[in-house]
Amino acid sequence: MFRIEKSGPLADKVHELWVNAPHVAHHAQAGQFVIFRIDEKGERIPLTISAVDGDAIRVIFMTVGKTTTHLAALSAGDHIQDIAGPLGKPSDIEKFGTCVLVGGGVGTASLPIIARALKTAGNRVIGIVGARNSDLIILEDEMRGACDEFHLSTDDGSKGFHGFAADLLKQTMAREKVDAVWIIGPTIMMKVTSEVTRPAGIKTFVSLNPVMVDGTGMCGSCRVIVNGETKFACVDGPEFDGHTVDFNTLMQRSRMYQPEEKVSLEKFQEHQCRCGGSHHA
Amino acid sequence: MHDRSIEERLRDFGEVDCGMTAPEAMAEAECCLQCKKPLCVSGCPVNIDIPAFLREVAAGDFKKAAAIIKEQNMLPAICGRVCPQEVQCEGECILGKKAKPIAIGELERFVADEERRLGMVTPQKKPATGRRVAVVGAGPAGLTASAELARMGYHVTLFESLHAAGGVLVYGIPSFRLPKEIVKAEIDAVLSLGVELRLNHLVGRSVTTQELLSYDAIFLGTGAGLPYFMGLPGENLPGVYSANEFLTRVNLMRADRFPVFDTPIKRGSRVVVAGGGNVAMDAARVARRLGGKVTLIYRRREEDLPARIAEVSRAKEEGIEFVMCANPVKILGDQAMTGVECIKMAMCDLDASGRPEPKEVEGSHFTIDADVFIAAIGQGPNPLLIGELPELKRGRRGNVIVDENGRTSMRKVFAGGDVATGAATVILAMGAAKTAARAIDRMLREE
Ligand SMILES: Cc1cc2nc3c(=O)[nH]c(=O)nc-3n(C[C@H](O)[C@H](O)[C@H](O)COP(=O)(O)OP(=O)(O)OC[C@H]3O[C@@H](n4cnc5c(N)ncnc54)[C@H](O)[C@@H]3O)c2cc1C
Ligand SMILES: Cc1cc2nc3c(=O)[nH]c(=O)nc-3n(C[C@H](O)[C@H](O)[C@H](O)COP(=O)(O)OP(=O)(O)OC[C@H]3O[C@@H](n4cnc5c(N)ncnc54)[C@H](O)[C@@H]3O)c2cc1C
Ligand code: SF4
Ligand code: SF4
Ligand code: FES
Numbered sequence: 001m002f003r004i005e006k007s008g009p010l011a012d013k014v015h016e017l018w019v020n021a022p023h024v025a026h027h028a029q030a031g032q033f034v035i036f037r038i039d040e041k042g043e044r045i046p047l048t049i050s051a052v053d054g055d056a057i058r059v060i061f062m063t064v065g066k067t068t069t070h071l072a073a074l075s076a077g078d079h080i081q082d083i084a085g086p087l088g089k090p091s092d093i094e095k096f097g098t099c100v101l102v103g104g105g106v107g108t109a110s111l112p113i114i115a116r117a118l119k120t121a122g123n124r125v126i127g128i129v130g131a132r133n134s135d136l137i138i139l140e141d142e143m144r145g146a147c148d149e150f151h152l153s154t155d156d157g158s159k160g161f162h163g164f165a166a167d168l169l170k171q172t173m174a175r176e177k178v179d180a181v182w183i184i185g186p187t188i189m190m191k192v193t194s195e196v197t198r199p200a201g202i203k204t205f206v207s208l209n210p211v212m213v214d215g216t217g218m219c220g221s222c223r224v225i226v227n228g229e230t231k232f233a234c235v236d237g238p239e240f241d242g243h244t245v246d247f248n249t250l251m252q253r254s255r256m257y258q259p260e261e262k263v264s265l266e267k268f269q270e271h272q273c274r275c276g277g278s279h280h281a
Numbered sequence: 282m283h284d285r286s287i288e289e290r291l292r293d294f295g296e297v298d299c300g301m302t303a304p305e306a307m308a309e310a311e312c313c314l315q316c317k318k319p320l321c322v323s324g325c326p327v328n329i330d331i332p333a334f335l336r337e338v339a340a341g342d343f344k345k346a347a348a349i350i351k352e353q354n355m356l357p358a359i360c361g362r363v364c365p366q367e368v369q370c371e372g373e374c375i376l377g378k379k380a381k382p383i384a385i386g387e388l389e390r391f392v393a394d395e396e397r398r399l400g401m402v403t404p405q406k407k408p409a410t411g412r413r414v415a416v417v418g419a420g421p422a423g424l425t426a427s428a429e430l431a432r433m434g435y436h437v438t439l440f441e442s443l444h445a446a447g448g449v450l451v452y453g454i455p456s457f458r459l460p461k462e463i464v465k466a467e468i469d470a471v472l473s474l475g476v477e478l479r480l481n482h483l484v485g486r487s488v489t490t491q492e493l494l495s496y497d498a499i500f501l502g503t504g505a506g507l508p509y510f511m512g513l514p515g516e517n518l519p520g521v522y523s524a525n526e527f528l529t530r531v532n533l534m535r536a537d538r539f540p541v542f543d544t545p546i547k548r549g550s551r552v553v554v555a556g557g558g559n560v561a562m563d564a565a566r567v568a569r570r571l572g573g574k575v576t577l578i579y580r581r582r583e584e585d586l587p588a589r590i591a592e593v594s595r596a597k598e599e600g601i602e603f604v605m606c607a608n609p610v611k612i613l614g615d616q617a618m619t620g621v622e623c624i625k626m627a628m629c630d631l632d633a634s635g636r637p638e639p640k641e642v643e644g645s646h647f648t649i650d651a652d653v654f655i656a657a658i659g660q661g662p663n664p665l666l667i668g669e670l671p672e673l674k675r676g677r678r679g680n681v682i683v684d685e686n687g688r689t690s691m692r693k694v695f696a697g698g699d700v701a702t703g704a705a706t707v708i709l710a711m712g713a714a715k716t717a718a719r720a721i722d723r724m725l726r727e728e
């Protein structure tokens with residue numbers, strides 16, 4: 001059992017949790033993730049390790065379905081039954097020169113830990129965070145602190161640059177030489193933004209989020225096509241070269257359980273209502 | 282040895298084989314000749330003193346019978362159910378040469394079930410040696426190595442990446458063949474020997490190889506869990522599973538009880554399973570219980586099916602359609618799969634294993650409409666940890682190379698079970714683990 005140290009909202013539908021998990025905290029590196037299973041009946045869901053402090057790790061997630069809604073309803077002092085990790089290959093950290101980290105929505109959660117690792121390796125780090133509107137921006141201060149330069153965009157112009165993070169990336173590339181780029185966010189955003197760096201041949205990493213079960217390379221649920229080959233994102237990734245990923249297959253596979261997910265969430269919400277919002281069943 | 286009725290067992294995941302009653306067991310054990318040189322024992326990879334335990338069963342002392350078995354095998358309720366006895370102990374039994382061998386497996390299962398009912402026997406333990414051994418993987422190999430080493434007085438830390446111990450016993454073999462509460466009871470008995478189990482620890486990630494190598498000895502029992510795919514066009518369409526994923530969702534995550542349990546699965550109204558081994562039979566029978574019409578397609582002939590005969594006939598009884606001498610060539614569909622295109626196979630010249638080689642028959646394509654496809658064509662050794670130990674010598678198929686004592690090419694690192702042999706059996710994994718545990722003991726005592 002893993003104790004929740006802190007829990008709270010960061011933005012609309014975005015939530016953070018700090019959980020005591022020493023075996024993860026002591027080994028975690030940038031780009032890795034954990035698998036949570038809330039209780040005996042729970043699904044195993046992957047979440048990126050977004051920060052580490054002593055024995056505790058932080059995850060930041062969007063409430064999109066049953067498990068994330070359930071997680072958001074837990075508070076400090078509650079327990080998670082299982083946390084496996086750290087899982088996945090760490091980010092490819094080396095001295096590139098100038099690196100640009102582009103975050104979309106909740107994907108931004110993965111960036112500060114990568115920014116710090118890149119800085120330690122001697123890189124100049126530029127952060128770009130995009131969100132639909134100003135209420136959805138997360139980790140602004142943390143990113144400002146971790147990066148040498150930081151820019152914001154919103155789709156509706158409510159804060160920062162009016163437009164997409166991809167546009168800010170283009171501007172940065174026009175201004176200076178960029179040696180490596182990380183793009184982490186919704187799959188469609190990673191697909192589109194990877195096209196920005198492709199013509200210039202800039203090394204571009206994306207972090208893929210296929211449906212996972214074990215996270216240890218045993219089931220193949222997380223298979224993705226990279227450079228025409230089948231890879232298991234949980235052990236071969238989750239970060240891959242964005243110019244070689246078959247994003248369309250990834251998006252198609254991610255929708256595989258949509259009908260079931262709807263049933264699961266509705267059942268949980270119904271239960272939450274009956275219990276008056278608390279669900280210590 | 283009675284199976285539950287077909288209608289009844291298709292409605293749930295309860296055990297198919299009901300086992301023996303006490304009078305049946307005593308009568309069967311009575312038939313044992315109590316051979317002076319019992320061939321059956323040489324056929325058991327963990328060398329259970331079979332005539333001795335049969336003598337106690339015949340006499341009605343089931344607890345004593347259990348104690349005899351437990352001296353050599355900490356997982357008898359499991360082995361009694363899943364061992365391929367026909368090629369192990371029972372295959373050697375002298376009575377089998379003329380008529381039917383003693384039903385050793387069923388009797389072992391009976392004794393173990395009685396023991397659970399009467400209270401578990403904990404075997405003797407030697408005093409603590411103060412030395413530490415790390416065991417990686419809590420499948421049959423890792424559990425057996427842990428039990429043996431703990432009994433020899435070592436402090437054992439057993440690392441398991443999943444949230445439950447058991448390996449294939451919990452995520453692969455379905456509960457209608459091996460009920461999960463039985464697996465849990467036998468694992469608990471192993472842990473009660475003082476084994477320290479660390480779940481959710483993927484060695485190579487949650488534990489570095491450096492930390493691992495700081496133990497006095499290491500046993501790798503990481504299994505052969507890497508699922509092979511067939512490389513078919515359309516293989517990544519929604520609806521296509523590896524047998525490992527399909528079985529894990531149901532056995533470990535209980536997707537059969539979705540939405541009471543959170544993990545979903547595509548139930549499939551028409552399911553095609555490709556393969557002919559035990560894994561394929563299990564996947565087909567699980568899919569059947571989830572309500573689908575199931576077709577099993579295998580590239581060779583029925584007599585070539587590698588699965589146990591008893592499981593093949595149960596699969597047939599349960600209404601699974603067998604299409605032999607055919608192979609899938611393409612998964613059809615646009616947004617999700619809608620069918621499997623297959624081709625007929627002809628049996629040609631004998632291959633290296635002495636079986637006729639299947640060859641595609643040109644122009645014999647046919648289609649099976651289906652919304653779920655399960656590839657059950659085999660698994661390879663888990664590459665993750667062994668990939669992080671570059672000094673470890675490996676064979677062509679990625680398996681760890683060991684000598685007859687389970688020693689690898691790395692100092693103080695031993696291995697056994699599927700990671701060394703490739704996908705094999707529970708009892709061979711256990712036998713290899715016992716041999717390695719004895720070699721670890723010798724090494725540490727000589728130091
Ligand atoms: C390596 C990795 C890291 C991730 N990190 C984060 C993160 O830091 N923050 C965050 O908000 N989300 C992250 N995700 C996505 C997160 O795992 C899903 O949002 C979560 O599983 C949804 O579960 P649910 O029950 O709430 O929603 P559901 O209703 O079950 O699903 C909603 C959507 O989430 C995806 N999903 C469902 N089940 C799984 C599963 N078992 N594994 C992966 N995806 C699934 C599907 O695309 C689905 O359509 C990550 C995914 C991966 C693979
Ligand atoms: C569906 C199915 C049905 C079968 N039916 C039968 C049968 O009827 N009879 C029979 O005898 N055999 C059967 N087998 C084969 C048998 O289950 C295996 O041969 C046996 O389980 C091998 O044991 P093992 O301990 O070597 O590996 P596994 O059982 O595979 O256990 C390995 C364990 O190691 C863990 N692990 C892997 N890597 C790491 C790591 N880096 N860190 C921590 N933990 C790790 C895994 O999670 C797993 O729990 C079947 C197999 C399958 C898949
Ligand atoms: S463990 Fe397996 S091989 Fe050994 S006696 Fe029991 S059933 Fe036979
Ligand atoms: S070989 Fe058969 S008859 Fe002889 S001791 Fe073994 S079980 Fe009994
Ligand atoms: S999640 Fe099972 S192999 Fe990656």
